[in-house]
Amino acid sequence: MKRTALVLASLLALPFASQAADLSYSWLEADYVHVNPDDFDNADGVAVRGSGELGENFNVIAGWNRVNVDTPLVDDLKSWYLGVGYHTPVGDQTDLFTDIAYVKNTTFDNDGYGARVGVRSALSPKFEGAAWLGYEKLDRTDGNGSLGVSGQYKFTQNFGLVAEARVAENDTSFLVGPRLSF
Secondary structure, eight states: OHHHHHHHHHHHHGGGGGGOOOOOSOEEEEEEEEEEESSSOOEEEEEEEEEEEETTTEEEEEEEEEEEOOOSSOSEEEEEEEEEEEEEEEETTEEEEEEEEEEEETTTTEEEEEEEEEEEEEOSSSEEEEEEEEEEEETTSOOEEEEEEEEEEESSSSEEEEEEEEEESSEEEEEEEEEEEO
16 A cells, blocks of 8 residues: 555656656754654654755755654654765656664663655656655664655745655654745
8 A cells, every 4th residue: 555655656746746846855854743642642842953055956954853752761762864875866856765774762771763765756846756665674673664745835935834644553643834945
């Protein structure tokens, strides 16, 4: 089912590609995050994420988040990641992308990696969308496969509003926040 969703998103994006604006891989973002883990109550928090283009097809990615949880042992879950990405055009304004990152959960001193592969497309001059498959594996935890989608409405070439949803084996989450592209 996850492969079908990715293929469908790719096919839907291609007809709109010729009328779209350029995709930026250099951006900063601040987000409100909502997580619904399978074994705990819902949690809310904040995230700061960014990407910086390195040449024509590569980019560096980084992010930090803090999610407030209501458990007897922990008040906040904090983590960060740092990695690299690769993107290549598959249409006029559609890219196939992949990224891999080192992931560190500082609350439990647990680390590992995360990876994604997906498609991103500028569907119009004001809107872009993406869909991907992801996987994250930290020490002392089971791997967590996921399917994600995101969209960005661009108020200007450099400022937009991003929304993202992710359904994973162990949780579901969404985030929303402003993005500054440069």
